[in-house]
Amino acid sequence: MxxxxxxxxxxxxxxxxxxxxxxxxxxxxxxVPAVLHTPLMSGANAIHGVVIIGAILVLLGVNPENYLGQALGFVAVLLGTLNVVGGFVVTDRMLEMFKKKK
CATH class of the missing domain: 1.20.5 (Single alpha-helices involved in coiled-coils or other helix-helix interfaces)
Incomplete structure (x- = not known):
């Protein structure tokens, strides 16, 4: 304490x-107006790849005996990865709206 x-x-x-x-x-x-939420979110999430690299670098610098640090680093990498994947999924769905239907 x-x-x-x-x-x-x-x-x-x-x-x-x-x-x-x-x-x-x-x-x-x-x-932010509701119309801009999707483009801003998808762009910001794609940029968060830097967060993944930072989390990996921090995780590599953690003492192997520090289990809390390793767990938090793993969670940071996991959440950063989910954020980036979610950004690309949202971008893909957004671009699908503009394609011509067959």
Missing amino acids: TQLIEFISDNIQMIYIVVLMIFVGVEIIGH
Whole structure:
């Protein structure tokens, strides 16, 4: 428990920035018109391939005996992969709407 309190006190500014980013992101996304949600989401999800690379690099740097770090890294890679695949699926469905029907 003391390690958690020490971690929070050492990184309090970073925690404030993350919380601020969450509020700003929710506010920005909330004001996007419904027509633009699909193109923005598919493009943003495709860009998240960088997140997968970052998660893999962080996972490679984790101490092999740190099971929590390995589990969180694995979850980050898994969620990043799902996000990218979902982005391509949404883009494919969006492009299907513009094809001529036979």
